[in-house]
Amino acid sequence: MSYPTNVKIVKLPCSGRVDILHLMKAMEEGADGVFVAGCLEGDCHYQAGNLRAKKRVAYVKEILDKIGVGGERVAMYNLSAGQGPRFAEIAREMTEKIRELGPSPIRIAKRQAGERPTTEEAA
Amino acid sequence: MSIENGNSPSKLKKIFEAGHFAVTSECGPPRSSDGHEVEEKAHLIGDYVDAINVTDNQTAVVRLCSLASCIRIKQMGYEPILQMVTRDRNRIGMQADILGAASFGIDTMLCLTGDHQSFGDHPTAANVFDLDSTQLIATVKQMRDEKKLLSGFEMKVGPQMFIGAAANPFADPFEIRVSRLAKKVAAGAQFIQTQCIYNMEKFKLWMKLIVDRGLHEKVYIMAGLTPMKSLGMAKYMKNRVPGMDVPDSVINRLAGVPKEKQAEEGIKMCIEQIQELKEVEGVRGFHIMAIEWEQKVPEIVKGGGLYPRPKVD
Amino acid sequence: MIIAKPKPIDEIINEVKDLDKILVAGCDGCVTVCEAGGMKEAQILGSALRMYFRQAGKDTKVDEISLTRQCDRPYLEQAADKVKEYDAVVSLACGAGVQFLAETFNGKPIFPGVNTCFIGVTEQKGEWTERCQACGDCILASTGGICPIARCSKRMSNGPCGGSSNGNCEISKDTACGWHLIYERLKELGQLDRFERPNEPKNWSTSRDGGPRKVIKEVSHQ
Numbered sequence: 001m002s003y004p005t006n007v008k009i010v011k012l013p014c015s016g017r018v019d020i021l022h023l024m025k026a027m028e029e030g031a032d033g034v035f036v037a038g039c040l041e042g043d044c045h046y047q048a049g050n051l052r053a054k055k056r057v058a059y060v061k062e063i064l065d066k067i068g069v070g071g072e073r074v075a076m077y078n079l080s081a082g083q084g085p086r087f088a089e090i091a092r093e094m095t096e097k098i099r100e101l102g103p104s105p106i107r108i109a110k111r112q113a114g115e116r117p118t119t120e121e122a123a
Numbered sequence: 124m125s126i127e128n129g130n131s132p133s134k135l136k137k138i139f140e141a142g143h144f145a146v147t148s149e150c151g152p153p154r155s156s157d158g159h160e161v162e163e164k165a166h167l168i169g170d171y172v173d174a175i176n177v178t179d180n181q182t183a184v185v186r187l188c189s190l191a192s193c194i195r196i197k198q199m200g201y202e203p204i205l206q207m208v209t210r211d212r213n214r215i216g217m218q219a220d221i222l223g224a225a226s227f228g229i230d231t232m233l234c235l236t237g238d239h240q241s242f243g244d245h246p247t248a249a250n251v252f253d254l255d256s257t258q259l260i261a262t263v264k265q266m267r268d269e270k271k272l273l274s275g276f277e278m279k280v281g282p283q284m285f286i287g288a289a290a291n292p293f294a295d296p297f298e299i300r301v302s303r304l305a306k307k308v309a310a311g312a313q314f315i316q317t318q319c320i321y322n323m324e325k326f327k328l329w330m331k332l333i334v335d336r337g338l339h340e341k342v343y344i345m346a347g348l349t350p351m352k353s354l355g356m357a358k359y360m361k362n363r364v365p366g367m368d369v370p371d372s373v374i375n376r377l378a379g380v381p382k383e384k385q386a387e388e389g390i391k392m393c394i395e396q397i398q399e400l401k402e403v404e405g406v407r408g409f410h411i412m413a414i415e416w417e418q419k420v421p422e423i424v425k426g427g428g429l430y431p432r433p434k435v436d
Numbered sequence: 437m438i439i440a441k442p443k444p445i446d447e448i449i450n451e452v453k454d455l456d457k458i459l460v461a462g463c464d465g466c467v468t469v470c471e472a473g474g475m476k477e478a479q480i481l482g483s484a485l486r487m488y489f490r491q492a493g494k495d496t497k498v499d500e501i502s503l504t505r506q507c508d509r510p511y512l513e514q515a516a517d518k519v520k521e522y523d524a525v526v527s528l529a530c531g532a533g534v535q536f537l538a539e540t541f542n543g544k545p546i547f548p549g550v551n552t553c554f555i556g557v558t559e560q561k562g563e564w565t566e567r568c569q570a571c572g573d574c575i576l577a578s579t580g581g582i583c584p585i586a587r588c589s590k591r592m593s594n595g596p597c598g599g600s601s602n603g604n605c606e607i608s609k610d611t612a613c614g615w616h617l618i619y620e621r622l623k624e625l626g627q628l629d630r631f632e633r634p635n636e637p638k639n640w641s642t643s644r645d646g647g648p649r650k651v652i653k654e655v656s657h658q
Contacts, residue, residue: 020480021476021479021480021483024479024480024483024484024487025483027487028483028486028487063445063480063484064487066444066445066446066449066484067445067449067484067485067487067488067491068488068491068492069487069491105490105491106487106490106491109490109491109493110490113495209590210590214637236590236592236597236598237590238599238606239589239590239599239605239606239607241607242606242607250590252590252591252592253637253638253640254637255590255592255593255594255595255597256594256597257593257594257634257635258593258594258635258636258637261634262637273637289598290598291598291599294596294597294598294599294600294601295596295600295601295602295603295613295616296596296600296603296616296619296620299596299619299631302631302632303594303596305632306594306632306634309634310634318598365599365601365606366598366599366600366601366606
């Protein structure tokens with residue numbers, strides 16, 4: 001299964017472990033986008049972790065819209081651990097979306113300020 | 124009949140004391156400074172009722188105030204009932220308005236808490252609720268019987284109000300509605316106007332509880348009635364008005380009649396209610412609330428066998 | 437505890453957008469418990485502000501701290517050196533804390549980052565409801581432990597009103613009728629006689645109506 005190399009994966013025991021601050025920090029460091037991949041609704045091993053993640057993603061979207069970064073850059077996806085091809089599909093979909101949006105204004109600003117972004121840019 | 128006898132020249136009081144069924148109706152003042160609208164409404168109903176209620180910023184919507192409207196009605200030769208809510212004025216303002224009303228010979232009032240301001244056109248307003256309706260009743264009683272303001276100040280001339288209150292037999296919890304009424308009576312309420320009745324069974328049950336407690340001998344109860352103008356109105360009242368109990372039988376009866384006949388049917392139903400309620404122990408009168416339909420009051424009063432109104436001195 | 441709610445971020449941005457150095461000051465007290473202004477919320481706000489300024493092409497410095505409490509001077513004094521370094525502070529404490537900060541660092545603009553709402557309790561995670569209006573003359577003994585001033589929309593002393601329906605207040609199906617609750621509780625406690633007793637007009641002078649209030653405990657007073 002192959003997915004675009006620009007996608008960096010952070011593994012967690014449950015999507016419910018994702019904190020609002022993790023998403024904020026990722027964007028602040030210059031990520032062009034962040035997506036949270038959680039289990040299918042109703043299938044959470046820890047019962048409601050993926051529902052909490054969904055709410056946190058929505059919360060961050062709202063903030064990003066209000067501060068001029070754009071909520072479309074973060075997204076929540078649901079799939080099962082066995083759905084390898086679906087994961088690749090999501091990664092491609094997200095990458096496409098982000099490519100259309102262009103680099104995040106934070107990344108642009110950091111570049112202009114001469115700072116090195118901590119996440120690699122796709123070629 | 125030993126109703127608490129605070130001194131008042133109120134015509135409504137005399138009607139009750141003479142043993143007649145009392146009839147009142149209401150006048151909703153205009154949303155403008157045009158006092159003539161008040162006059163027109165009063166003329167429409169004045170000869171068919173013993174007294175005319177004037178609502179006080181009903182549903183928290185700003186209207187020409189009850190006090191000014193009552194003064195006008197009094198000067199026209201009719202008997203106004205000053206409705207006063209505790210939502211918009213504190214005890215200072217209310218006592219002052221009561222003195223103002225009394226200075227023009229207004230001698231009957233209805234003490235209410237008032238709909239929350241979120242219902243009206245100024246939902247961002249602060250509300251007052253310094254007192255509630257029960258406390259307002261007690262205040263008026265003290266002003267009348269002891270000539271004292273709430274502060275204890277003794278007045279040379281005090282208001283001689285015949286004191287009324289509202290009751291909603293259809294609100295919750297049902298089991299406390301009677302003890303709430305008892306509280307208002309203990310505070311000084313002498314007559315009650317109920318919320319408009321559609322569920323006759325529930326109302327009769329409430330009346331029975333009141334009679335069982337002997338309250339009907341301490342306070343004059345007037346059954347509230349509002350004729351349905353249409354099936355649409357009946358559905359609205361059933362579904363969108365808090366505390367309103369409209370049985371399906373009412374809806375069905377109106378639905379069974381073509382649209383152009385619904386108003387007529389509504390009047391008919393109202394008149395039938397009067398006839399039925401006349402037989403219910405403890406009912407001493409009728410408060411007809413034909414909002415924006417005041418022209419139908421004469422027909423209802425006549426149909427109910429309540430016209431002409433008796434004369435009392 | 438005091439319950440507050442974060443201010444909309446655009447409102448905060450509007451106040452600070454032209455500044456160069458901003459300190460976000462959280463509070464470890466009530467606002468931490470109601471998830472409005474603790475260190476966590478301060479960090480989120482800090483991150484959001486930094487991103488805002490970045491995309492606006494500005495180089496604004498935004499940092500966060502959290503104080504043990506903002507309503508006691510010793511804790512504010514601990515932050516004195518830090519506060520000096522910034523143009524302004526966005527305080528996430530309740531209104532009392534914001535004001536105390538402003539009094540203590542009176543040359544520094546202090547902006548509120550939350551809306552202080554009421555005195556209340558945690559119903560469940562993420563939900564807080566009002567319980568107390570700080571009227572200064574507590575009557576909970578006579579109402580079965582349920583306050584009609586805070587929980588009746590009309591703060592009636594002899595409720596409920598005629599708008600009570602299905603246990604709900606006339607203003608909303610989501611608002612319980614305070615007097616319905618009181619009645620049920622007094623019934624449970626076998627104290628319905630309290631319900632029948634008429635309540636005298638309240639003395640509001642101990643409440644906000646009497647003017648800004650003060651409490652002095654003589655034995656502790658300096």
